[in-house]
Every structure is written in structure tokens, then in C-alpha cells.
Amino acid sequence: MSKSIIGTLSQKKNQILTLWMRNQLSDGGLRDDLMNNEDLRQQSAELLDCLFDTVTDDTLTAPDAPSLAPLIDQLTHVSMSRARQGFTPRETGTYIFSLKDALLEIFRHERKEDSEQLLGEILLISKFIDSLGIVTFETFIQGREEVIMRQTDEMTEISTPVVQIWDGILAMPLIGTLDSSRALVVMENLLQEIVRTGSGIAILDISGVPTVDSMVAQHLIKTVNATRLMGAECIISGIRPEIAQTIVHLGIDLSQVVTKSTLASALKHAFASMRIEVSKANSRSF
Secondary structure (H helix, E strand, C coil): CCCCHHHHHHCCHHHHHHHHHHHHHCCCCCCCCCCCHHHHHHHHHHHHHHHHHHCCCCHHHCCCCHHHHHHHHHHHHHHHHHHHHCCCHHHHHHHHHHHHHHHHHHHHHHCCCCHHHHHHHHHHHHHHHHHHHHHHHHHHHHHHHHHHHHHHHHHHHHCCCCEEEECCEEEEEEECCCCHHHHHHHHHHHHHHHHHHCCCEEEEEEEECCCCCHHHHHHHHHHHHHHHHCCCEEEEECCCHHHHHHHHHHCCCCCCCEEECCHHHHHHHHHHHCCCCCCCCCCCCC
């Protein structure tokens, strides 16, 4: 009667953990700046405990078995956390495949007298760990996508600030490409600040927008119209000569929109609209 594969390996759990840690620490690409050796050993020990608590000889050939859900959940947690910490796909893959090397090394030693069964059982273990590797990569990619989406949202928020430059006057300097998703954020942020501050004038400065095409112009017009519906006037500043030529060439009608070449001239227009006079203080000689 053949011996249990998992039973044989579970008896050598401590040795497997030692070999696994040796394999990981010997890798030249190990990132000890992201995780110290003690935390790495604890993470590895917890995963190894979960593996031997859930896997049986029968489930070695059924990696989708419901009983393996705790192992998959823990592996998913490890992979996602590594993605958020900044580990690379190679480093995360090395983590799980170095476990396979440790398992096979112990198993070959334990089964050296049973050469007839050794090859088939080694292939069984290898396929099972490879299936865990697939889970690792899938969840790692998902984790990285979440990080990228969060960073994109944060960059969008940073790149669309609304500044109250005077009582009743808001300014929003735009930098970079203005696509549909960002245009929506621009409109939402601007309208929220108009309501919050009770401002009557909003200045959209596009000095930092590299190009203005028909799509960008439509986004700006929609923002201007939405601002008017809130009872505020919207001024577009930063109209450079090349942008003016492009707008004329595209046949875009901005005749109903107040446009200025610089933020300073837009602010001057806002002051005039609000009947605010700004003058230099008289200098004194001592």
C-alpha cells in the first residue's frame, strides 16, 4: 500500500519551512526593504500550516475543490498584499515556486526507495503548486490594477485643484491632457466648490493643457454651461496663440464664453465684474 503524499510531507513541515526560507533568502532579488526576514518566515509558516491543514492526497488532483478555499484565500491575501507593498511579479512568483523546490527536495529524499512511484508523485506535486502559482499571478495582477487605479484617482484629484483666490472668485488651473473622465472630475470639483464657497465667478486656466481639440473644447463648454446653471460666471484663461488658431480652424464657437490670454487678465476681468478695485498702496519715504 502506497504511503500518503501529504502525510509524508506534513511530518517534515519544519524541514520544509527551513528549506523554503533558504531558497527564498538565497535569491539575489529578495527585497528585504519591503519585508524583513522575520515577517517573511512568519508569512511562509502560516501559509505552510494552511496548506497541510487543507490539502489531502485527493485534492492534489482537484485544486478547485471547495475544501481548499482557506488555502486559496490566504494565498490571495499574500499575493494582494505583496502587490500593494511594491513587490514585482518575479519576486511574488519566486515566493510560491521556491516552496515547490522545498517540497520536492524533501519528497525525493523520503521516496528514494520507491522509484517506480516517485516520478508520478513528483509530477502530481508540481502540477498542484503550479496551480497555486496561477492563483498567485492572477491575484497579483488584480492587486496591481487596484494600486494603479487608486494612484490614477489620486493624481486626478491632485491635478484638478480648485483654489479660492478672492472672496467670491475661484480658479482651477488645468495641467495635462483633458479626457472625458478627467473632465467629469473637473466639473464635479468646480461645482462643489461653487456651492461650498458661494462664489460667483470661476476661472478655468488651461495654460498647462498641451493641446485643445474639438473634444477638449466640448468639455470646456459643458463645464461653462454647468457653471452658469449654478448661477456663476465661468472665464477660460490661458488661451495661447496656437490654441486660438486651433479653435478657429476647428470652427468651435466660443463666442458666448469669456476667454482671456492669461490668468492675470482673467482675474482683472473678474474684479471688474464684481466692481472690485485693486490698487497699489502709497509708498512712504523715511
